[in-house]
Amino acid sequence: MDLADATEDRAFRATLRAFLERALAETRSLPSDPAAAVEQSRAWQRKLYDAGYVGLAWPRAYGGQEASPVRQVIFGEECARLGAPPLINTIGLNILGPALIAFGSEEQKRRFLPRILRADDLWCQGFSEPGAGSDLASLRTAAVVDGDDFVVNGQKVWTSLGPIADWCFLLVRTDRAGRAQQGISYLLMDMRSPGVRVEPLRQITRKSHFSEVFLDDVRVPRANLVGELHDGWRVAKATLSFERSGLAGVVELEKRLEELKSLASQRRRLDDAGLRQRLARLFVEKEALKYTGYRVLTAQSRGVDPGPAAAIGKLAASELRRSIMDAALDIQGPYAAIGRGNPQALDRGRWQGLFLDARAYTIGGGTSEVMRNVIAERALGLPKSIAGG
Ligand SMILES: Cc1cc2nc3c(=O)[nH]c(=O)nc-3n(C[C@H](O)[C@H](O)[C@H](O)COP(=O)(O)OP(=O)(O)OC[C@H]3O[C@@H](n4cnc5c(N)ncnc54)[C@H](O)[C@@H]3O)c2cc1C
Structure with a gap:
């Protein structure tokens, strides 16, 4: 390219x-x-x-x-x-939208896609549950068919944007026979349906970015099933691959690296040989990430599945973000312990917030350990991890 x-x-x-x-x-x-x-x-x-x-x-x-x-x-x-x-509407735009374009019915696409683009409907993703995160297929939220509706009962957790979302795409168990991946269906649920209760979760950054969602006899029309009944795993896998790809983050990390250099200069650390090597390594990792992103983009431009490159990009981006924020706090030395709201804090404490937030990137959308498993199996052809089942 x-x-x-x-x-x-x-x-x-x-x-x-x-x-x-x-x-x-x-x-x-x-x-x-x-x-x-x-x-x-x-x-x-x-x-x-x-x-x-x-x-x-x-x-x-x-x-x-x-x-x-x-x-x-x-x-x-x-x-x-x-x-x-x-x-x-980042979740609607980057995660659900592409999945609906690929797997939605014509009626679903015409009804939901334009409203995602205009932010008329804000979307959240109801995949994770208290007992199902990395091992998503063990999810227990269940739906049974009753007339023209599904009736849904269960609980979701870590639902980003849950407190403000109008709609949620969620995975439910519709059949218990067979392997865990079988018998899962993919539904589109109006968050204002009777029986939906959202409890915001407060994070270490003091934001309430995500929530628990409790579902008690919630009726979802059968017309809101995406793909075939019991075949939602296929749609879910594609959805996760859309979630993991993306290049825009590289430019943000590029900016952070520049700011890191300014911080090092401000703290008079630019002639510290160890720190110089560390900054150079971060720069090289950022360049490698950029070219991995181009590889994903090239595949997508040709209509080809990028395969494990999406997992490689997700792992590299989130780990690089974490390393940049770790370096920022190391450069700050004793000031690292002083955060937002304290007049002595460097850069008004913004690095402390970024440092805490960076951990979340290594978990959301699939943890770094799980990404390494995906890369080991799909890119390197190693045997399946025992822990992953
Ligand atoms: C910021 C953020 C936003 C999120 N937003 C959403 C959202 O909008 N919707 C949604 O559905 N979910 C969301 N999540 C949840 C996220 O998808 C899960 O947290 C993630 O998949 C991990 O699941 P878990 O928390 O249950 O951890 P677990 O799966 O219990 O993992 C615990 C630890 O064990 C490790 N581990 C697990 N399995 C293996 C294995 N096979 N091999 C090696 N190590 C393993 C993990 O890496 C982790 O360190 C979000 C999470 C975060 C942090």
């Missing part, structure tokens, strides 16, 4: 950058009231959608632009470079 922008992509990048600069100049900081903040974030996504920048690679029939995946990457890069606010 040619790594420089093609002429038309260069023009796209320039127009996008000019648009973003103008739009960002008009953007206010998020209000402290959570409901108002959600509305402002929806409005930001809508503004980008109306300008033709959301759903770049999606089919036109469902509100997309049918552009190449390269454009999607350019969009992510420019947003990260200019520090644009994230798109609020």
Whole structure:
């Protein structure tokens, strides 16, 4: 693949950058009231959608632009470079949307996809349960068919955006015979259905990014089944692969590395040989990650499954993020113990927040250990891990 922008992509990048600069100049900081903040974030996504920048690679029939995946990457890069606010419906856009395009019925695609793009419906992902995370197939939330509906009972956990989501795509057990992976179905559930209870979970960063979701006799229309009954595992595997791929994070990490260098300079550590080697290693890892991302992109541009490259990228990105934040706190020395809210904190304590957040990236979407298992089995052809079953 040619790594420089093609002429038309260069023009796209320039127009996008000019648009973003103008739009960002008009953007206010998020209000402290959570409901108002959600509305402002929806409005930001809508503004980008109306300008033709959301759903770049999606089919036109469902509100997309049918552009190449390269454009999607350019969009992510420019947003990260200019520090644009994230798109609020990230789970709908990056995880459910591509899965619905591949596996949804025509009616589901027409009903749900345009509303994802405009942030009319915010989505959350109901996969994990108290006893089913890495071993997702052991999930126990169950659904039985009753007339035109499924009736769902059980509990989900770590549901990101659960407290603000309008809809949830969830995995339920519909048959107990056979292997654990068989008998799972994939449903689209309105979060306002009677019997859905959301309990926000407070994290170490003091944010309540995710939640527990309790499901008590929740009725979900049969029309909201994605794929075939009992065959949801196939859709779930594809969904996880969409969750694990993505290049935009590299630009953000690139920015963090620059900031790390500034921090080292501010602390007069730039002539420390050990630290210089550490920074150089982080830079090399970032470059390697970038080219792995290009490999995934090349496969996607050709309509080919990127295979284990998505797991490699996910592992490398989250571990690199963790190493950058570890280095930041090491550079701060004794100041590392002082966080946000303390007037003595360096950089107003933002590295402490980033450090705590970085752990989450090595867990969400599949842990680093599980990614290593996937790479061992699918990329290296090693025997299946015993722990993974
Ligand atoms: C920020 C964040 C957001 C999330 N958002 C969502 C969401 O929106 N929706 C959702 O459904 N879930 C979400 N999750 C949950 C996430 O998918 C799970 O936390 C993850 O899959 C791990 O599952 P677990 O927490 O049950 O840990 P476990 O599976 O119990 O793992 C515990 C430890 O054992 C290790 N381990 C497990 N199996 C193996 C193995 N075979 N080999 C080696 N080591 C192993 C793991 O690596 C881990 O260190 C989110 C998690 C985080 C951190």
